[in-house]
Amino acid sequence: MLSDSPSRPRFAGGVGRLRGWRLLACAWGAGAIGALAMPxxxxLPALAVSxxxxxxxxxGAGLGRSRKGRLGPAFLLGWAWGFGFLTAGLWWLGKAFLVEADEFLWALPLGVIGLPFGLGLFYGAGFSFAGILWSRGPSRIAALALGLSGLEWLRGHVLTGFPWNVLGMALGQSLWLMQSAAYLGLYGLTVLAVLIAAAPATLFDGGSALRRFGPTVAAVAVLAGLGFAGFERLRAPDPTVPAVRLRLVQPNLQQDAKFRPENRDDIVDRYIELSERPPEPGDPAPTHIVWPESALPFLIQREADTRxxxxxxxxxxxxxxxxxxxxDEPLPGERPRIYNAIMxxxxxxxxxDTYDKVHLVPFGEYLPGFLDETLRALGLRQFVAIPGGFTAGNPATQRILTVPGLPPVVGTICYEAIFPAAIRPVGQPVDAAKPPGLILNVTNDGWFGDTPGPRQxxxxxxxxAVEEGLPMVRxxxxGISAVIDxxxxxxxxxxxxxxxxxDADLPGRIEGGTPYARYGDWLFAGMLVICAGLSLAGRERV
Structure with a gap:
């Protein structure tokens, strides 16, 4: 194999010859380095190193083994890599366990270590799948892209999905590079990110100059092409929607006091005062006010006087x-169903009009059904202290919000906005004459303080916003409220x-939408097929 080749530099061959705990430790560290490419x-160079x-x-995992025999080592290698990547990228989740430390401190290791430990299994599966198609030549880069991109898609969909810090975000932060998401989406960017970042591994292969340098030269060319195409796409400014002036209110309420009913009057007064502050001299007055997720510690629908x-x-x-x-008003004998909504x-x-959150946060807004009774019997609850937890909205009746003076509004609450293609209405026809004009995302983020979490x-x-060709009002x-074109x-x-x-004007939508809005992840699926073809074409017998 390549790691034994005398033409292979010592540091590359040395990494390939690692075994046992040293291999797993190196893989964990490599994954942790890769997290520096995330928000x-x-x-981006950190992902290339990783x-x-x-x-x-x-x-090295395939030395002296058949393709079937290398699956176990590849799985462990991928699990350790993913464990390191997610631990370094998601450590800030521990902050949420400290908000009500008297109840949740004991569970802090489950969030900071347990979640990355479990999600690392997806990466183990991705590395194993890549191992089936692994070869000595440059085509192994395509095999890795196929395995890692496929697992990232699965991570975003299996067990309610958690597509946080998907590898494609390495290309999804630069304004120029992120424009490709309008065509490929996040998962398409993931294929490109892996192909580009893993290409330098071939620089130290044996063989011809084309075999060694070709993938890296191609990666640099693709990266430059993405940047240039993005620059060209950004040349035209986006118009604004006339007669609309938004005010986004950020009250900065402390999380441990936000849901206390005794604070209701002070909270309402704070919102009204921020909403009614005079605009900057020369700026128009707001026409539409936005308050964040779960803004009020009571059921406002039942509080006509407060409204x-x-x-x-x-x-x-x-x-x-x-x-x-x-x-909802419950039937006799039923427990009331509480929804996390936009009104x-x-x-x-x-x-x-209202929109009910469809994609709830497990353990944050509800306890999974198979664990609910067991955990409650032990005196445990979800983070948000709603008896029985929130109820998910019905995706078959997901609504586009009708707001006077605005184009049709697609509502999203909190982390619903991290799911590609999931913000589109389901089961509700879209009026071609009045397509959605913006994404409204209300969130809290107070659980995580001044950490990378809100920035991610x-x-x-x-x-x-780029994928759908719609402005986002968040x-x-x-932190961090924003208006995004x-x-x-x-x-x-x-x-x-x-x-x-x-205060901000509302940007207009991209007329006709984007290719990703029309076709979703079909282009991503095509990229996976291409990677599979390249992997099979370059595979050699071992």
């Missing part, structure tokens, strides 16, 4: 879009841990 750091090391370790108070506090003709819990409240205090959340939500309880340009944003507001 908020965006250091995946180059992974290729050399995979070369009237809010309506009286806001200037006439303004429309409020707010995150709020809501409930549209008009100037007279009337609730005219913003970066991933931002990519949805309002957070605390359909090319991913951030027109305004707030800082973390600051009580403030953001």
């Amino acid at each position: 908020p750091y965006g250091f 995946l180059t090391l992974a290729v050399w370790m995979m070369d 009237e108070r809010i309506a009286a506090g806001l200037k006439p003709h303004r429309v409020l879009m707010t995150g709020a819990a809501r409930t 549209v409240i008009e100037a007279d205090g009337t609730i005219t 959340h913003l970066a991933q939500a931002r990519l949805r 309002d957070a309880n605390t 359909p090319h991913g340009r951030i027109l305004g944003q707030t800082k973390i841990d600051v009580e403030t507001y953001l």
Whole structure:
């Protein structure tokens, strides 16, 4: 194999000859290095170092083994790599366990170590699949891209899905490079990210100059081409929607006090005061007010007096879009169902439309059904203290919000905005004459403080705007609220841990949408087929 070749430099062959705990430790460290390519750091060369090391370790995993015999070592290698990648990228999840430390501190290791440990199994499967097609030549780079990209898609869909820090985000942060998401989506970017970042591993192969240098030269050319195409796509400015001025209210409420009913009056007063602060001199007055996810510690639909108070506090003709819990009236003997919702409240205090969150956060907003009774018997609950947890909205009746003065609004709540292709209405026909005009994302992010978490959340939500060709209006309880145009340009944003507001015009949508909005992940599927073909074509007998 390559790692035994005398023409192979000592450091490359040395990595390939690692065994046992040293191999797993190196794989964990390589994965952790790769996390530096994710938001908020965006250091793309870190992924090149990470995946180059992974290729050399995979070369060694097949020494003296048949293709079937290398699957076990490849699986362990991939699991360790993924464990390191996710541990380094998701450590900030531990902050949520400290908000109510008296109840949740014991579970901190499960979030910081347990989740990456379990999700690492996806990477083990991806490396194993790549091992089936592994070869001595450059085609093994395509095999790795096939395995890793396929597993990232699975990670985003299996067991409710968790597509956080998907490898394609390495290309999804640069304004120029992210434009390709309008065609390929996040998972298509993942194929390109792996192909580009792993290509330098072939520089130290034996054989001809084309065999050694060709993949890296091609990777640099593709990266330059993506950048140039993105630059050209950004040349035209996006128009704004006339007669619309948004105000995004960021109250910076402390998470441990936010849901206490005794704070209700102070919380409402804070929202009204921020909503009604005069705009900067020369700026138009807001026409639409946005409050963040679960803005109020009570069921506003049952509080007509409070709605009237809010309506009286806001200037006439303004429309409020707010995150709020809501409930259905239960049948006799039923437990009330509580929904995490967005509500549209008009100037007279009337609730005219709602959207119920479809994709809830396991253990955060509900306990999975098969664990619910067991965990509650032990006195455990989800993070949000709603009896029985939130109920998911029905995806078959997912709504486009109708908001006076705005084009049709696609509602998303919190981490729903990290799921590619999942923001489109399901089961509800889209009026071709009145297509969606913006994505509204209300979120909290107060659980995670001033850590990489809120910044990663913003970066991933931002990519949805590029994929769909729609502007995004994102309002957070605390950092980072933003208005993003359909090319991913951030027109305004707030800082973390600051009580403030953001006034901005509403950018227009891209007429006709984007190829990704029309075809979804079909182009990604085609890229996987191409990678499979390249892997099979270059495979050699071992």
